[in-house]
Amino acid sequence: PPRSALRWVVCVGWPWQTTTLAGPWTKGKILGRGAVGTVFLAQLHDGRQAACKQIATEGLKGDDLKAIVREITLIQSLHHPNLTQYIGIEYASAPTHKLSIFMEFAPGGSVRQLLKAKGALDESICASYIDQVLQGLEYLHTSGIAHRDVKGANVLLSHDLTGAKLADFGASKRIEKLGEDASGGGASGLRGTPRWMAPELIRGLPYDAKVDIWSTGITAIEMCEGEPPLMDKPPLRALLLITTQGTPQLS
16 A cells, blocks of 8 residues: 555645655646546556546635545545545645645546557457446445446556556446435536436436446447447537437447
């Protein structure tokens, strides 16, 4: 394990208990960009590689900062072989005001990248990846958490391309009463990526963790065919069709 200390840290205005990164690290190439941050390859002081999500906190609104804190609070509590693991954080105050969140690095890249390089995957490979995704989701759902953004770009692979882990918990949400409708609680709010989103999410209805099962099915089609359904339609048109066309099928 890294040489780090568990302590109370005050960061971007909210205190929470987390693991702070010990020792220097080196920033490498960009791995991806998100709505509020950029992900870099990081070389840690102990020789390990990590994925570093770096967020400029200066100028962010209160709701955005609270969302970041919720994400860190959630991901550091997750421990499963089919979920990417949290390593720690580092916060740099003035002049940069940057928060760096370090996660386990997947050297095989994402399923989306694999599809772009090689096209549709064999059925046995699809089955193996989906099985591992479902094991990660079972753990999340048992913990009362809906991922809300399952897709090929968020399924990361081991060096030999046999191991699959679910990543990116920025859209995840704790749902107190999984499997219940609006009368029992549920959740609401538009989250996810258009072509992978479940109809109830698009309609703005209360939902539960079953939205992840829909997205996993779309991800299975993505793996088997190289693209998710409705890829030839603009995003807004795709959202409308998801709510009116019924369950998509493999070609």
